[in-house]
Amino acid sequence: MLQAKVQEVFNEPGCATNRGKTEKQRKAGCAKQLTPGAAAGGCAFDGAKIALQPITDCIHLVHGPIACEGNGWDNRHAKSSGPETYRIGATTDMSDLDVVYGGEKKLYRAIKEAIARFDPPAVFVYQTCVPAMIGDDIVKVCEVASQKLGKPVIPVNAPGFVGKKNLGNKLGGEALLDYVIGTEEPAVTTPCDINIIGDYNIAGELWQVEPLLTELGIRVLGRITGNARYHDVTVAHRARISMIVCSQALINVARKLEERYGIPYFEGSFYGITDTSQALRTIARMLVERGAPPDLLERTEALIGREEAKVETRLAAYRRRLEGRKVLLYTGGHKSWSVISALGDVGIRVIGTSVRKSTADDKERARDLMGEDGKLYEALPQSEMYRMLKEGEADMMLSGGRTQFIALKAKTPWLDMNQERHQAYAGYVGMLALVEEIDRALANPVWEQLRLPAPWDDMEGEG
């Protein structure tokens, strides 16, 4: 059954890469075989949890030995405006006895204890490698638990060995489609209800954008899954349109919402001024096409004009300081291009970007934005990355935590662009925050001191 699901997810008509494949290639799936001894990145379980854990009022229960949750909990900054239940690390912590006798009973008891203790609106149960290998049937356990305990208990079947993080994101999305979306109705609906899909409210980025939507009378009805309550996911089928924020991760959810409920979707980004304005325009246009009051278009243009003017004024000061600075971007997905355009707004040049998790569309956009000199990296070896920074080919690197210390050890400024970050960079204010952070890093006087050799290093010491 899991195999069928994986096949289905791989065969995603919404994905441009997939559309370009032959029938045979499509069947082979899109998971590139990882190279043992030269691989990096999370597993499918990791991806599923990333996609679903932002549902803030639920318990996220990991069925497996301690590694999966004990090593992994409490490591992201998806923010909540209310409930903190999602931050609880919950696991069955399977022991060797559980491996021998099976973990299903323990899982059932754990679900029961979680409900008794925290009374969440729902429990998400994550499968991991070991119980999958010994044949623990979490779907069945969840079904029984739902019936007996009277709460939705949702199986998320994405054990680590089935593939990479991205596949896990999609399998997480499938769990929402199969068990959550459409199970409740909203109290009221409006012609301006939208879904935001694929944003996890990392560092509170939604809060940089949502006030603008609210001002326009647009309501985020379905949240998949940043700052969501369980109810915000169940009613997503009643939105008028969906915006998918991360181009790859949850495309299956957006597409199936269209297929099943006729909700059209578009792909957009809130990184950078141009993209934010573009996203707002598209939301307004699509809502009007689906029956929202036509004056929404004008009001949106007015808001865009006002916000762009404000941020332009504020950015002008930075443009003078940052013009011509060179940045190496090592992230993935839509960020591979959206950040380039954002930085271009203040005159920063991106000399190279990674396109690891990017679609063909992403790559093309990155290529257009960077011009001839910019390089697209499928994979940049850490040694090469170090050399580029050490030799000053870039003034700064924007990447994720895993490569942070490549930059810092090369005595080069670095900024966190990944999901572990603490800073929010979305929308117009977020762009300003990003530029402010880049300027703060580049302007720090430590770099000059660090690059100077010790002045006393010309004399032999005692040992």
Added chain:
Amino acid sequence: MAEVVASRKSLTINPLKMSQPLGGAMAFMGVDSCMPLLHGSQGCTAFGMVLLVRHFREAIPFQTTAMNEVTTILGGLDNLEQACVNIHKRTQCRVIGICTTGLTETRGEDLAGDIRLIRQRHPELDGVALVAVPTPDFSGALQTGWAKAVTAMVEQLVQPASGSVAGQVNILAGSHLTPGDIEEIREMVEAFGLEPIILPDLSGSLDGHVPDHYVGTTYGGTTVEDIRAMGASVHTIAIGRQMGPAAEALAAKAGVPFTVLDRLTGLVAVDAFVRLLQKISGRGAPPKVRRQRSQLQDAMLDGHFSFGRTKVALAAEPDLLFSLSAFLAEMGGEVVTAVTSVESPVLDLVPAARVVVGDMDDFERSAAEQGAALLMTHSHGRMVAHRLGVPLFRVGFPMFDRLGAAHQRTVGYKGTRDLIFALGNLLIEHSHEDGPDEWPPLGTGVPVEDGHAPAATH
């Protein structure tokens, strides 16, 4: 002293424990030119890597055999083989530290057999030590994984020697010691004219130095040559009960006599260490060490006001739990809550009524019930501290929301002195001063028990 009980819940809430393979990999990070490798799904390595990077704030060399659905069914030999070959090709590594995971252990991989085959097929790997350790995720904890990796290194690398090298001593360092701790231990040992070989030596690799070129493996730590030469040492000092089996293995293999010191924090414990160093070296304590002891005495005099009868809740892996709880008790504190990750014989010695093998939730509930005035655990305890409104002093791994975790030092006279100051300052900052209405009339308080005055009831 303590009654050791296991938490009886099916649901672990807010784990204290981390996994065995992570501990094993961490131990390999204290070996020079090494690549730790987890034999499992790529997520096993990714999660561990994130924790290590956040704690040490260093680039962490850490690889995976990237097992997938097919190899999980058919067996992991090919993946292990490819991983070793690829790591050798891409880095100048001298050691590959292979730890299994829940995935490969559940399948029942024949690790020793696989490595024999890889050796036969790949003579180019002859110069690379392949050290293999079975570390299933479903038993033990970080500390036991670390201990197993060190034992494996001893069993697989140490060579018996024909004679011993005068003044050469082995230090087997437990997982609870920071790079800063190890640096302190080295200085104390060297102060007696002895030459220590420390295994693993995180102070060489993860002390936060800045190399001037890119290195894809660990840079610094115990060298393979030094590990091989451990058989020629005159004595082995194992620090932490977890290091006992490795010390025994060394004795069995090379006949090196050993002493296990359960802890190195607190006046009495450090005195025992110094006494041992005197015996091994035949030298008296140098002036530097005498001065450090005197400074610690003074710190105890200045600090005891803050510690006496202070209720402390503590959650840590067994050896760290024992070390800190004994220290707190010796400073007059009361360990009202003691939670740990895994069983260990050292837990019986913890100066507390009960030690619970459990999670952060056990810790939180007990600390609240007991009215603890101070919490000590790793960074995941920050949410507990926030909820209870009680100050948290971060100890152990991971410590991802503070700078300088690698340099936090709690061993030796100096480390104990610094710990008294750091904890004492936190207690002073949060000390309570009585207001006008906080004095109940005499006779309404709790009766005097056992000759103790009752603690103030506010």
